[in-house]
Amino acid sequence: MNTETCTPLTDERLTEIRNRRYDEVTPGPWLVSEDQDGRALVYVERETEQGQTYAQVLLVADWATExxxxxxxxxxxxxPELLAEVKRLRAELAARPTRAEALREAASAEQDSLRTDRSRWQTLADALNxxxxxxxxLDGTITDHETASVVWDRDAKRWAVADYDTEAGESR
Structure with a gap:
């Protein structure tokens, strides 16, 4: 995002930034100090062949703030870190399904679930038929009034098969 215009970075703009030859820029870390006149200096530390450290000044900033x-x-x-992060995030986004694909997938899964629920009930209806x-x-007992019944066992909270008592005319 461009913080001034709040527009996304285009591929062209990212290419322009990448093409700035960061590999040719003086290696860091870049450090800050002041010279004897109070001007800000940007420098890197270097070492001589004899092992002595010295400052290689990259920039002198006359009017720059800290x-x-x-x-x-x-x-x-x-x-370079931000460019790498943009590349990583764009690759991650590219690997994800689009919003439309995600919605289609969710709708399909819901249809599959409804089909599965319906097929379970269809199997039960087919068995009853x-x-x-x-x-x-009237109490919900499924019966042939001759040999057995399917009754709701309130204690077990499940359907159970009960023998049919022909003399009493009820399941037991």
Whole structure:
């Protein structure tokens, strides 16, 4: 996102930023100091062949604020890191389904679930229909009024088969 216009970075803009030859920029870390006149210096530490450390000045900032200089120094490391992160996130987004694909997949899964639920009930209905002359008593018992019944066992909270008592005319 461009913070001034709030528009997404285009591929062309990212290519333009990548083509700035960061590999040719002086390696960091870039450091900040002041010279004897109070001007901000951006420098890197180097070592001589004899092992002595010295400052190689990259920039002298006459009118820059401390924040300006810190920003310039951090850009050496931050810009390549941010470009890599943009690349990683775009690859991650590309691997994800689009919103439309996700909605289609969710709708399909819901249809499959409804089909599965319906087929379960269809199997039950088919079994009842194939059982022949059966009926449902007022208490919900499924019975043929001759040999057995299917009753709701309130204690077990499940359907159970009960033998039919022909003398009493009820399941037991």
């Amino acid at each position: 924040a300006d200089v810190q920003f310039v120094c951090s850009a050496r490391r931050s810009v 194939s059982a022949g002359a059966i009926g449902i008593d």
